[in-house]
Amino acid sequence: METAMRPIIRMTDIVKNFGSFRALTDVGLDVGEGEIVVVIGPSGSGKSTLIRCINQLEVHDTGTIEVDGHTVTRGAGLAAVRAEVGMVFQSFNLFPHMTALRNVALAPVRVRGLSWDEANQRARKLLTRVGLESHAEKYPAQLSGGQQQRVGIARALAMEPKILLFDEPTSALDPEMVGEVLDVMLQLARTGVTMVIVTHEMSFARKVADRVVFMDAGRIVEQGPPEQIFDAPRDPRLRSFLNAVLSH
Amino acid sequence: MSVFETFLNWDVFVRVLPLLLSGLWVTFTLGLLAIVLGFAGGLLLALLRLYAPTPFRQITVAFIDVFRAIPILVLLVVTYYALPFLGIRLSPFAAAASSLSLVSAAYSAEIFRAGIQAVARGQFEAAKALSLSPFRTMTDVVLPQAIRVVIPPITSNAINVMKDTALASVVAMPDLLKQATQAQALTANPTPLIGAAVIYLAILLPLVRLVALLEKRMAAGHR
Numbered sequence: 350m351e352t353a354m355r356p357i358i359r360m361t362d363i364v365k366n367f368g369s370f371r372a373l374t375d376v377g378l379d380v381g382e383g384e385i386v387v388v389i390g391p392s393g394s395g396k397s398t399l400i401r402c403i404n405q406l407e408v409h410d411t412g413t414i415e416v417d418g419h420t421v422t423r424g425a426g427l428a429a430v431r432a433e434v435g436m437v438f439q440s441f442n443l444f445p446h447m448t449a450l451r452n453v454a455l456a457p458v459r460v461r462g463l464s465w466d467e468a469n470q471r472a473r474k475l476l477t478r479v480g481l482e483s484h485a486e487k488y489p490a491q492l493s494g495g496q497q498q499r500v501g502i503a504r505a506l507a508m509e510p511k512i513l514l515f516d517e518p519t520s521a522l523d524p525e526m527v528g529e530v531l532d533v534m535l536q537l538a539r540t541g542v543t544m545v546i547v548t549h550e551m552s553f554a555r556k557v558a559d560r561v562v563f564m565d566a567g568r569i570v571e572q573g574p575p576e577q578i579f580d581a582p583r584d585p586r587l588r589s590f591l592n593a594v595l596s597h
Numbered sequence: 598m599s600v601f602e603t604f605l606n607w608d609v610f611v612r613v614l615p616l617l618l619s620g621l622w623v624t625f626t627l628g629l630l631a632i633v634l635g636f637a638g639g640l641l642l643a644l645l646r647l648y649a650p651t652p653f654r655q656i657t658v659a660f661i662d663v664f665r666a667i668p669i670l671v672l673l674v675v676t677y678y679a680l681p682f683l684g685i686r687l688s689p690f691a692a693a694a695s696s697l698s699l700v701s702a703a704y705s706a707e708i709f710r711a712g713i714q715a716v717a718r719g720q721f722e723a724a725k726a727l728s729l730s731p732f733r734t735m736t737d738v739v740l741p742q743a744i745r746v747v748i749p750p751i752t753s754n755a756i757n758v759m760k761d762t763a764l765a766s767v768v769a770m771p772d773l774l775k776q777a778t779q780a781q782a783l784t785a786n787p788t789p790l791i792g793a794a795v796i797y798l799a800i801l802l803p804l805v806r807l808v809a810l811l812e813k814r815m816a817a818g819h820r
Contacts, residue, residue: 406722428728436726442719446741455737456727508727 354381357512357543358403363412365398372398373409374567382511385544387554387575390564391590396547399564400514403545404434417511432460435505439517441497443489449476449500450485453507460508468507475503479533495526499533506537513537515546551594555579563587609788613780617792620776627690627772628759631697635758636751638698639705644735646710657706664703670764672696677768693765693772701758708750712743749811756804760797773797 358380365373372395380386388396401407402414405427414421416430443452453472457463463471476485479499481492489497498518505513515534519527531553538544538557548554554561554575561578563571563586571584582588645657664672677692687695716739724734766775777793 404726406725428730431726431728434726436723438719438723438726440719442717442723444720444723444738446745456729459730459733459737460728504723504727 354384356380357382357384357417358545359413359415360399360402361413363399363402363409363414365395365402365407365409372567373402376412376567376569378562378569380512380543380545383541383543385538385557385559386546386562387558387560388545388547388562388564389549389551389554389578389590390570394564395567396564397516400516400545400547403512403514404431404436406436428460432508433510434512434514435508435510436514436516437498437501437505437518439520441489441494441501441521443497443500443504445489448486448488449481449492449503452489452500453504456504457507472503472507475506476500478506478536479503480529493526494522495529498522498526498530502530502533502537510542512543512545515544515548517547517549519548519550549594551579551591563590565590604787604791606786606788609784609786610792613777613784613789613792616776616780617773617789617796620771620773620793621796623690623771623776624759624762624773627693627697627765627770628762630694631701631758631762632755634694634698635701635705635754638702640709642702642706643709643713646706647713648731661703661706664699665707667700669696669700669761670767672700673764673768689765689768689770692768693762693770697758697761697765700761701754704754704757705751708747708754709743712747713739715746716742746815749808749815752804752808752811756801756808759801759804763797 356379358378360376360378363373363376364371376395376399378386378399388399390396398407402409403416403421405421417433419426419430421427421430443449444455447455450469450472453475454465454468457468457471458465473482473485476482479502481496481499481503484492484496484500489500492500501518518534519530522530527550531550534544534546534553535557546554546557558575560572561575562569563578563582563584565586571578571582571587578587579591582591642657642661646654646661649657673692673696676687676696677689680687680692720738720742721734724738729737762772763774765772766778769775771779773793773796777789780789781787
């Protein structure tokens with residue numbers, strides 16, 4: 350595996366309960382700097398919960414999480430961690446009362462202290478990078494799902510994060526828009542940023558992943574390079590999962 | 598005297614108009630002050646109710662409940678006639694303004710709370726993920742969306758406050774209604790009362806229409 354890389358995320362013995370439901374059971378995951386990790390598994394297997402713990406949208410019950418050397422806890426340290434970790438959501442979560450440009454420029458101004466001029470300039474560059482330079486002044490409601498998600502990616506990039514988390518970024522999209530979002534993600538993967546991606550797009554996972562992690566019932570069941578996971582799966586749960594998702 | 602001359606006597610109306618207008622001015626200042634204070638207080642109460650540590654939250658809930666339950670007229674009479682026994686002597690204007698503001702704040706608090714809770718959870722999560730501070734999350738992300746949702750009910754509440762200013766006439770506040778009743782006594786003619794009613798309607802009817810329009814626009818999903 351990617352042992353040569355310095356781990357930028359270290360998750361050890363993570364347990365997360367929702368009431369009496371155990372979403373994560375003793376999960377350990379290290380992600381190397383610049384590594385692309387794709388997390389797959391059936392719904393309810395804990396993959397979203399796992400990546401939401403990294404920036405503490407879910408607060409884990411026990412275990413430790415380190416991001417870039419900082420232990421993730423509540424309080425002032427958390428803001429510093431979150432500023433290094435960008436997130437792209439399944440339902441985009443763009444701010445509907447702001448233009449695409451403003452959505453992207455907001456956090457750099459409020460968190461990094463950039464001037465609006467500087468931030469807008471950077472936001473325009475990012476929107477160009479995701480192919481939306483002509484849509485900068487539009488509101489989210491005026492954009493297609495695929496365009497909204499690309500704004501979502503630009504917004505996450507605006508903070509110049511070391512780590513990007515993708516929580517099923519194409520699951521809410523019409524099929525014809527999935528490609529444009531995956532293309533942008535593929536481009537990003539080549540820039541050397543660390544990415545942790547939860548997705549159901551198996552061919553994308555095969556193409557982009559350095560490592561694929563398969564989760565089932567709150568545990569990491571099997572992980573390895575995509576060729577191994579997809580072509581030579583060992584665990585029967587992984588086999589039946591792949592059978593189910595690849596057969597149609 | 599015909600009915601017309603009794604209730605709509607032009608000479609009487611012209612004679613008492615300055616009195617009515619001075620009353621209208623008082624009504625207007627009182628209403629506006631109570632609306633502004635009520636909104637500001639309501640927003641503060643809503644934020645305390647949603648985000649303050651438990652004991653403060655409970656105190657806020659109790660405060661809101663009490664001022665939603667008490668009839669304004671009772672509160673007004675208590676502040677004006679009972680507080681002096683504690684050595685607190687408020688002017689009619691101060692008594693009316695504080696009573697109306699407190700009740701309006703309690704109602705506004707519930708409206709703002711509903712508005713904030715109507716903002717999707719994903720908006721809070723996106724703000725958190727971007728590392729926005731709680732203050733910035735509120736001012737940049739949550740409140741602009743919440744306020745849009747609450748514009749119709751909050752305008753409706755403003756109309757109620759404007760109407761309730763008339764209650765202040767019981768504490769000798771020289772508002773529009775009080776001046777009208779004075780004028781009626783002075784002229785021995787009900788025309789000033791009719792005049793006052795017409796003035797109230799002239800101000801409030803357009804506002805009622807406005808609320809209806811806003812609600813329709815909201816329902817249609819316009820930005």
